[in-house]
Amino acid sequence: MIPWLNAHTPFPPVETALTCPNGLLAAGGDLSVARLLEAYRQGIFPWFNEGEPILWWSPDPRMVLFPPQIRISRSLRKTLRQRRYEIRCDSAFRRVMAACAAPRPGQAGTWISPLMMEAYEALHRAGYAHSVETWIDGKLAGGLYGVALGRAFFGESMFYRVPDASKIALVHLARQLERWGFGLIDCQMATQHLRSLGAREIPRSEFTRRLSELVNYGGITGKWRFDTDLV
Template sequence: MIRRIKSFSSFPPLENALTEPNGLLAVGGDLSPRRLLEAYSRGIFPWFNDGEPILWWSPNPRMVLFPDELKISRSLRKVLKKNHYQIRTDYSFGQVMQACASPRKGQTGTWIHPQMIAAYTALHEMGLAHSIETWMDGVLVGGLYGVSLGKVFFGESMFSRVPNASKIALVHLIKQLQYWKFGLIDCQVKTDHLASLGAREISRMEFSQRLDMLITGLEPSSKWNFDRILIE
């Protein structure tokens, strides 16, 4: 049975999550910064359609990407070497969320609705949510956004308006996180797109244990400034 939570109550233990649908843990609560930070620090994230109650998830297994396990295909490496783009961080966070919210091919709706955009914009203003953006000729063509706590980056969504634009942003993010010695990128659920870059599944228990080690006692920076990382 799924527990209904209120604004003042905590999440139930992760082992209470359903196996079908995979990872559904709780319903209700709010999307306040306090609630979202509690959720992410425990490996829980919100995912629900506009007009529905807030649903909280902790799937098992969990798709993650360890920065040192990044795989860059030969074709993507050629694209990166062209250097015909500019990477910006936190330059147009709102634009990135709106672009990620646009319905994908074959879809009629999106889970990135105004309530979610407002919640993550509040985290962005606190220096906890970030966007990594690919620009070409002064135009935003791709990127991604997510939440950073300690030495963990929790990826939320990405978009591309030209081929490989989101992958370009992701590779630059991962290279920077390697430099900063981040331990983990949370990808939430399995996709072929992320698997091609080296992401893999681990158990919920292992994921939770790694979060405990990588988040405790560490403060995120208020603004991200990428160093010049060479993509070889």
């Protein structure tokens, strides 16, 4: 059994999360800015399908990408050198979320419901949620969005319409976060795709220990703007 959260119920300790399904911690509550920030500070994130109650997760182990360790393939490095793209930040947050929510091959639906979009748009307006966008020939070709607290970035989802467009955005994000002194990019769940880009799993205890320090650093406030000499 997992606890049900009411309006003012605090999250239970992440160590009490279930092992099957891995990381399921609690249900209920809301997706207010305050509740979401409380969750991310503790290494907790919401993930549920439309029509389900809000479910909160903190899996063990945790997939993370340390910014200096991003892995760039030879073909991607060539694409980056050609620089036939433009990187923008926070110029199309809703469009990035909508693109991430679009149906994908082999998937029956999406967890990025209208309720989630509304919640993260509120986080974006509050200065905590950001999008990194790859534009090619004036069109949004790919990108990602996530939440920044202190010097930790919590990746939520990414998409591409042109090959490598989401990877380009991730490389620029990692390079900029390294320059800003961010300690990690949270990737939440393990996938082979993320592993190929340099992400790896660490114990939840290590993740939360690192997080407890990183979220207390001063963050980068307002609309993000990346340096132009990152790659």
